[in-house]
Amino acid sequence: MSKDRPPRILVADDDPVSLQFLVGALGELDCATTGAASGSAAIAACAQLSPDLLLLDRRMPDLGGAPLLRELRRGGCSAPAIATSAELDAPARAELAAAGYVDAVTKPIGVEQLAALLGMHLPEWQTSRLRLIANAPADPPAAAVRAAVLEDGPALAAVGGDRETLRALRGLFSQELETTSPRIATLPADELGEWLHRLRASCRYCGAARLLDAAEQLEHELKRSRDAARGELLEVLSITIAALKKG
Known part of the structure; x- marks a missing residue:
């Protein structure tokens, strides 16, 4: 170089x-x-x-x-x-x-x-x-993050405190969720597993804590009772899309 x-x-x-x-x-x-x-x-x-x-x-x-x-x-x-x-x-x-x-x-x-x-x-x-933002918010307690639909603190920390970047990422995330949501119920297990793997990374960048929880639960349940976990994921996914649009 x-x-x-x-x-x-x-x-x-x-x-x-x-x-x-x-x-x-x-x-x-x-x-x-x-x-x-x-x-x-x-x-x-x-x-x-x-x-x-x-x-x-x-x-x-x-x-x-x-x-x-x-x-x-x-x-x-x-x-x-x-x-x-x-x-x-x-x-x-x-x-x-x-x-x-x-x-x-x-x-x-x-x-x-x-x-x-x-x-x-x-x-x-x-x-x-380097053009880092020195005062990026600290991560809130884990319990508070898990209780939220959208948690700004950890998401802003991940993107260097830039709210415009976070807003743009959440807009892209919302589009991805709306496109994929109708297909969740019929995705084969292997495709669903790959999608959940990608989804978790997006959730962390965007602070979508509840959706992250639901995605992790569905991954754990894929080998057991899948229908109930899919239903939970779809419910939280709908809530998350609504929250992203309001934000």
Whole structure:
């Protein structure tokens, strides 16, 4: 990476809320950022971009995580890679490290955490370019977060305190929920599981605490009584859409 140009970052994530936030936040950190909504799009973009850093979602429908990085390496991309995921257990971290990832982080990833990752993995990145909001609200108690439909505190903390960014993400999130909501009752279990995985990341970025709870419950119930959990998710999803529209 040259000192006289901003670092080039390639971000791949199939969750549109996560992708929009990460691309925007890295732009605020003076990075030239390209977003890709799938593994295949990431491979095509990498061939044109010659990135300095890769930020790759672990689970995408076509290609993600370790298989995606292997394909990028075969194509000649040698940039350090950081994996992102809504959840990372020890086996997943071990698999990613064995595949060549230099780091793995759970979403949501706040602006300060992004800055720390840049400083760690791009030594020539100028920390003086940071434009962080110092007084981002602290997370409220967990019980209060869980009781809310939309909780501004943790969501603002995740997006660096920028209310305009949060408003834009919530608008995109509302559109995604309205589009997917009619299909929830008939989605096959495997597709539903993949959607819930993406949904949890969006919920955390947007502060949709009750919907996050319902999504997590449905994931736990997928192998048991699915219909009741789907009904609970649909009920809270409807409440969340209404709250997003009012906000």
